[in-house]
Amino acid sequence: MLRLNRISKTFNPGTVNEKRALKDLTLHIRQGDFVSIIGANGAGKSTLFNLICGTFYPDAGEVYLDGRNVTMEADHVRARQIGRLFQDPKLGTAPDMSIEENLALAAGNGGWLSRVSAADKRAFRERLSLLGMGLEDRMKQPVGLLSGGQRQALTLLMATYHIPKLLLLDEHTAALDPGTAEKVLNLTRSIVEDNHITCLMITHNMQSALDLGNRTLMMDQGRVIYDVTGEERASLTIQDLTEKFRTLSGRALDNDRMLLGIEK
Amino acid sequence: MTIDKWLALGQTALELGLVNALTVLALFLSYSMLNVCDLSTDGCFTLGAAVGALAAIAGYPWLSLPAAMLAGMASGFVTATLQMRMGVQSLLAGIVVNTGLYSLNMALTGNKATLPMNKTVTVFTLTKNLLKGTPLAGQYTLIVMLIAVALVVVFLSFFLRTKLGLAIRATGSNADMVRSSSINPAFTTTVGLCVSNAFTALSGCLMAQQQKNYEVNMGSGMVTVALASLLIGGVFFGKHRGVTLRAVGAVLGAFLFRLVYALALRMDMPAFMLKAVSSIIVIIAISGPYLRRQFPMMLKTLRMRKRVPGQAEGGKG
Numbered sequence: 001m002l003r004l005n006r007i008s009k010t011f012n013p014g015t016v017n018e019k020r021a022l023k024d025l026t027l028h029i030r031q032g033d034f035v036s037i038i039g040a041n042g043a044g045k046s047t048l049f050n051l052i053c054g055t056f057y058p059d060a061g062e063v064y065l066d067g068r069n070v071t072m073e074a075d076h077v078r079a080r081q082i083g084r085l086f087q088d089p090k091l092g093t094a095p096d097m098s099i100e101e102n103l104a105l106a107a108g109n110g111g112w113l114s115r116v117s118a119a120d121k122r123a124f125r126e127r128l129s130l131l132g133m134g135l136e137d138r139m140k141q142p143v144g145l146l147s148g149g150q151r152q153a154l155t156l157l158m159a160t161y162h163i164p165k166l167l168l169l170d171e172h173t174a175a176l177d178p179g180t181a182e183k184v185l186n187l188t189r190s191i192v193e194d195n196h197i198t199c200l201m202i203t204h205n206m207q208s209a210l211d212l213g214n215r216t217l218m219m220d221q222g223r224v225i226y227d228v229t230g231e232e233r234a235s236l237t238i239q240d241l242t243e244k245f246r247t248l249s250g251r252a253l254d255n256d257r258m259l260l261g262i263e264k
Numbered sequence: 265m266t267i268d269k270w271l272a273l274g275q276t277a278l279e280l281g282l283v284n285a286l287t288v289l290a291l292f293l294s295y296s297m298l299n300v301c302d303l304s305t306d307g308c309f310t311l312g313a314a315v316g317a318l319a320a321i322a323g324y325p326w327l328s329l330p331a332a333m334l335a336g337m338a339s340g341f342v343t344a345t346l347q348m349r350m351g352v353q354s355l356l357a358g359i360v361v362n363t364g365l366y367s368l369n370m371a372l373t374g375n376k377a378t379l380p381m382n383k384t385v386t387v388f389t390l391t392k393n394l395l396k397g398t399p400l401a402g403q404y405t406l407i408v409m410l411i412a413v414a415l416v417v418v419f420l421s422f423f424l425r426t427k428l429g430l431a432i433r434a435t436g437s438n439a440d441m442v443r444s445s446s447i448n449p450a451f452t453t454t455v456g457l458c459v460s461n462a463f464t465a466l467s468g469c470l471m472a473q474q475q476k477n478y479e480v481n482m483g484s485g486m487v488t489v490a491l492a493s494l495l496i497g498g499v500f501f502g503k504h505r506g507v508t509l510r511a512v513g514a515v516l517g518a519f520l521f522r523l524v525y526a527l528a529l530r531m532d533m534p535a536f537m538l539k540a541v542s543s544i545i546v547i548i549a550i551s552g553p554y555l556r557r558q559f560p561m562m563l564k565t566l567r568m569r570k571r572v573p574g575q576a577e578g579g580k581g
Contacts, residue, residue: 076443084444092444094437096503101430105445112428142504159444 001198002029002052002166007061009047009222021047022058023222029166034192034199034213038206038241043219045202049168052200054078066165083159083197085152085172092155095144099135099154100124102143106158127157131187149180153187160191167192169201185212206238220249275406277526281519282409283474286467287490288497289416292514293460295494297424297507298453299436300347303358305464305490307365308339309483312465313472314369317379320386320473328469329387336465339365340457348450369480379478386473405474412470413515416463421508423459432456433507485539492542493518495549521545 004027011019022044029035037045051058052065054075062071070078085092093102103124104116121139128136131153135146143151152172159167169188173181189212192199203209209216216233218226218241225248228236245251287309294302312332319328339361346357373379392404400407423429434442435452442449464486472478497517501509525538 074448076446076448079444080446091438091440094434094441096437097430097433101433102441104427105430105434105442105447108427108445108447110427113426115425115427 001031001033001066002200003027003064004048004052005062005064007048007051007058007063009044009051009056009058013059020222022051025061025223027217027224029198029200031198032196033215035201035215035217036209036213037200037202037217037219038204038209039219042221044222045219046170047222048219049084049170049200049202052166052168053082053084081165082168083164083166084168085155085159085170087171087174089148089151089155089175092158093143093151096142098140098142099128099146100139102154103127103139103158103161106161108162127161128154131157147180149176149184152176152184156184156187156191160195160197163195163197165198167197167199169199169203171202171204174204188212206241210236210238210241218245218248220245225249273526273530274523277523278519279405279409279474281493281522282406282413282515283467283471284490284493284522285409285413285515285518286416286470287464287486288493288514288518289413289420289511290460290463290467291487291490291494292497292511293420293424293432293456293463295491296498296510296514297433297436298456298460300354300453300457301358301491302340302343302457302460303355303487304339304343304361304365304461305358305487306483306485307362307369308336308461308464309468309471309486310369310480311339311365311372311483312336312468313478313482314372314379314468314480315465316469317381317384317472317478318372320381320384321379323385325385325387325390325473328473329466332465332469333462336461336463337458339465340459340461341454343461344450344454344457348453366480373478373480377480379472381473381476381478384473384476386476387470388473409470409474412466416466417508417511417515420511424507428452428455485542488539488546489521489542490518492545492549493521495546496520498549 004025007022007025008020009022011017011021019042025044025048037048039045050056052063054070054073054077057072062069064070065078065081094105100116100121104120107120107123109120110117124139125136128139133150133153135150135154138146143154146154156172172188173184176184185208188201191197199213201209201212210233214233215227215229216236217224226244287305291302291305294300312335315335316328316332319325319331324331343357343361346352346360347354352360370377388405388408391408392401395401395404395407424433431442431445431447431452432455434445435449435456439449442452468483471482494514494517497513497515497520498510500516501513503510505513521542525541528537528541529535
């Protein structure tokens with residue numbers, strides 16, 4: 001489904017701020033995989049997503065999506081097949097426009113001069129009611145009035161309105177309060193599982209990294225240092241993961257947010 | 265002042281307000297929707313006036329309207345291309361096009377700074393003849409402008425609800441979200457600026473024909489005047505209203521601006537103050553909310569400064 005072939009990316013090359021964000025990374029994600037990605041800040045997780053989405057291009061290597069080389073394809077062209085959620089719930093929606101208008105853009109039905117039809121509105125209502133947040137009765141309200149959790153749930157709905165080939169979740173619940181985060185995470189799980197969406201999820205919460213999905217990647221300094229699935233993964237505990245990080249990277253895991261994840 | 269004079273004053277304000285309203289609606293699209301402050305507005309206004317005047321003088325008064333709009337579209341296309349595909353900053357792209365348009369306008373009119381149209385057949389004189397003998401005969405300017413403004417408002421309220429219109433609005437609100445909807449923001453910005461500049465040029469075209477005179481500096485300061493009107497309109501129908509109401513608000517703002525200006529002239533304010541007044545309105549409208557937010561902080565800072573060192577720790581004891 002998604003194949004990354006020897007991807008390298010260096011920021012600010014030749015300066016004191018030079019940062020080798022990804023080093024010769026090769027990765028193959030199978031159709032239907034739900035992969036959680038963990039790693040300390042600066043490990044290259046978000047850079048990986050940006051390269052998959054085309055936010056910027058790799059210095060070397062290729063990105064194949066569903067067998068097609070998309071390495072140099074513009075981000076908005078690729079977006080037809082890739083859905084993405086960010087940590088900041090504000091990034092996925094247009095605040096000055098209504099819920100209905102946001103959904104209309106995500107749905108993208110009809111030609112350039114077509115307007116939202118009654119059938120569209122019914123479909124939006126139906127989809128919104130699945131979120132269980134009462135948004136279906138607020139379709140005319142500007143999205144800017146919604147809470148962070150509601151906005152993130154709406155973004156999730158928009159990103160998966162047409163089932164994408166690939167869904168990228170970049171700590172999409174990290175900015176939400178614990179109760180809302182859990183709700184959005186459950187929504188994510190049911191949407192991804194019901195539609196068999198291939199999904200990559202960056203998280204700082206080690207428990208959800210192990211609970212969700214069928215495969216976990218641990219990244220450090222631009223490389224994947226641990227890739228686990230199946231029985232080995234099923235028996236892993238958070239303690240095992242921190243221990244793995246210590247032995248594989250040669251450092252202790254000193255990330256506050258990840259440690260907080262352990263206590264949870 | 266007699267009632268007649270008041271009415272005449274109101275009518276002039278209405279007519280001029282409606283001519284300006286077209287530019288205000290253009291900025292409503294580019295500034296309020298697309299979030300681009302299009303500084304090529306002045307030059308584009310004049311470009312529309314020049315093209316329209318040339319067409320009318322050549323004997324094609326009706327053709328002058330689409331001709332001016334096409335010229336405006338071309339100008340908007342250049343501005344958009346500069347900022348979306350050639351790496352020129354948004355504000356600079358407008359300024360550069362604006363400067364270039366001066367030379368273009370002079371070239372179009374054969375190096376003449378003015379084109380008098382006293383004897384020229386214009387859309388206004390045609391309408392005047394058409395209405396001869398009807399009770400509306402004296403109101404031809406108002407009628408032409410009302411039709412033009414109504415058409416543009418109806419168009420905008422339709423257009424901004426289409427998929428393309430939604431994408432243009434989203435570009436101003438959150439361009440990343442437009443990209444993730446598989447739409448290129450460079451495309452939506454280009455379409456938006458083409459349409460908005462077409463209206464600006466139409467506005468200039470009608471202004472020249474209404475005044476029976478083209479003058480190469482007639483657009484100067486237009487962007488500030490229109491922005492002031494737009495911001496006044498926003499007081500009535502703010503951000504959370506529907507697009508149709510907001511467009512109507514923009515027209516209302518243009519009229520009110522002209523009305524206040526006409527009243528100020530009555531009270532012996534010199535005519536050259538128009539631009540200063542519009543500048544001050546823009547400053548107040550944009551900076552006002554900012555300063556209001558800052559105000560509590562400023563008070564706090566002042567209060568802290570007043571406190572003598574030691575007093576805070578020492579307290580009463």
